Amino acid sequence: MDAIISQYIDAYYFRILILIGINIILALGLNLTTGVTGQLSMGHAGFMSLGAYTSAILTVHFAVPFFAALLAGALVAALFGFLLGLPTLRLEGDYLAMVTIGFAEIVRVFFLNFEPGGKAVGFSGIPQVTTFTLVWILVIIVIYLNYKLLNSRTGRAMYAIRENEIAAEASGVNTTQLKVLAFTLGAFLGGLGGGLFAHYMFFIEPGNFGFMKSIELLNMVVLGGMGSIPGTILGSIILTIAPEMLRIVQDYRLLFYGALLVILMIFRPNGLLGDVRFYDIKKRFSRKEVKSCQS
Amino acid sequence: MFFEQLINGLTLGSTYALIALGYTMVYGIVQLINFAHGEIYMFGAFAGLFLVAAFGVNIFWALLGAMAFCMLLGVVVERIAYRPLRGKSSRLSALISAIGVSIFLSTLMALLRGTNTTRYPQVMSDKTFHLGSVEVSSMQVIILLVSALLMVGLQLMIQKTRIGKAMRACSQDIDASALMGINVNRVISFTFAIGSALAAAGGVMVGIYYNAVWPYMGTMAGLKAFSAAVLGGIGSVPGAMVGGLTLGVMEIMGVAYLSSSYKDAIAFAILILVLIVRPQGLMGQKISKKV
Amino acid sequence: MSVLTLECISQEFGGLRALDSVYLSIEEKEIFGIIGPNGAGKTTLFNIITGIYVPTEGSLIFNGQRLNNVPAYEIAQMGIARTFQNIRLFNKLSVLDNVRTGSYGVSHSGFMAGMLGLPSSRREEKKILSNALQLLELVDLADKRYEYADNLSYGEQRRLEIARALALEPKLLLLDEPAAGMNSTEKEELMRLIRIIREQRQLSIILVEHDMNVVMNICERIAVLDYGRKIAQGTPEEIKNDDAVIQSYLGAGA
């Protein structure tokens, strides 16, 4: 399948498309935690790292089949998400941000000292088995399941927690339980993305999953629109392409990221698409029609 | 040996405490984790470096100059990135904006000065004192003394002056304070100014002590100082001091007696443990939310 | 038989005694009013009943079950719904989704069922949707169902809070100043709505309200709080003529 597609697409764009796909999976995970449920996680790269190292160690050292390794990586990340979320999600939101940073830092330091993962030198020789087709099939599945979840009873309650936690409780929502759920699902997708990433790059090092990677992922969610699936996808696409395409953005990338966050929060706290809905667009159009009839 | 490590720990800890004070005061009043605070500390270190390198001033003027500069920087950051959001936006938005400022400032410095470490010029001759069998360097003495002085000054200001009273009122209930005629914006600006000045003092002294500054020095120091503030009880000024010292000592002891490869993980492990076991910290109070 | 009984409830905040040994008993299907000056402790009482605060002293019994130390969401699931004095809607959710979320406590599909679109979840979703639409008809917001909640007017937002609370199919409904910010026609409408709700849904209502006209008109019994103490209780007629009440509260206005 990949062979056919790569005949039509330049290798460079092919690579970008794969990275976009991986980033969409990662960002949709973070979107569940932060965008939808409103729990600021700034250590998403930590889950990515757990997924990447777990799956890579399984395929390299234990010759576990890729799919099983990928799933195992995602599950390990989810397990850590659960264990971390259970005690901390009862805390006020800001503390959670710090805990997630601290967690990702601890994970990073752990892998810096972890013999089977190559320590600081990095982990090489990972089979390059992540394909374009696989990534995008997974992207479609993840989008579909996200969509179903967010339009279900559970998804609405998650948004409700973000919007007003006390009112959500008063509606019978066990907020701690759902926050832990969102956090665990987000971590699962983080681990999945990490596994795909490792088996595409075939070389990983702890530096791939540092604080800046977490911020980059957070930016994708915030830029596109907190809680919005199309928004998160758009954010992932823009922030994957922009640094690749524009040299100037590459050099000043972090400066730009920083300014972007401030400007967005001041002028469009809900991101580009966060509160744009098909319904409002339709309404605006129908209003215009009414006007033109009258004139 | 143990006592030397203790002195090392207290030295490191008092710089954490200086930074932690800024976090705790701002949090106490506007419930915002001022993520850019670590970068203010970094700018302080560079400002001091600039003064020493360009004008050959002594440590005293370097400290004062850097503190003045960072006061201004802190106030400007608050005006541009936080005030427009206050009252209108969620706390999440404000926090993200703060993260944006933090990234912006550290990258800005990296573009200006490169990402490598810069060495501090010799500011003073290195003397070593002997207290019995314990060796203490002159810089350690200065750090401990200056930190102690600043913290006592801060306590006096908070307890005795008008603006200190206003700060305490605002941290009790900012809306009520506004209704009572306190100029809340001024108090907040003042809090940022004081917090930033303390961080700048920390930055200059750390720069001289370790003889190195670099653009990303604020990130880790900031995160650790915040951990110190949480450890002590966020919002509590004495808590930040105790938390900073405790964390510094724990970190140095951890490196000395356990392993140096996990140095940076110690602070975060403590942070997570404290939040799970005693979220209000060592000296903070439990606050009940109003509905 | 009484639905809710409060026995000797006290609540302290630091040194402040916001409620002081309050006894109350709410009967089935009655509309019970609570009045009192600002800061008397009315909202605090609601917060205790709904599990947001754990009272310093006293016990609460709802349908034979103790509510002390039961978490807020479980109390909601047991059938106590409320509205908030300072409106607390899910602003960036549609009006319809606000009401649908209100039924969370009485619906059951797990997240997997929802994510995979299992038949059980689809059936429940249908039920939730039709209930929500009915409620929106009831509070006259059906044609605004796709608006964001924060696009509604003040009065509409208060009605939406009522609809959301009703989605929980409560046996006891707590309304915290539902008429605040409404004009007189809206208030008339509100009174009619509250009566209809009680008839249709066969529930008990506790109403905290500053507007005497509203309270005296629709409540069967009224309790008066002052500085955290209950200073009087009785029918609207009795309250109007109670000396203590007139002195401390109704004062010159009445």
Ligand SMILES: Nc1ncnc2c1ncn2[C@@H]1O[C@H](COP(=O)(O)OP(=O)(O)OP(=O)(O)O)[C@@H](O)[C@H]1O
């Ligand atoms: N979480 C809290 N912490 C400290 N004090 C509180 C808290 N909640 C309420 N209070 C205080 O308790 C008292 C009663 O407040 P409450 O909100 O119950 O009054 P109320 O009767 O609802 O008044 P209003 O008519 O203004 O709504 C007030 O003095 C208030 O300041």
Ligand SMILES: [Mg+2]
């Ligand atoms: Mg009230």
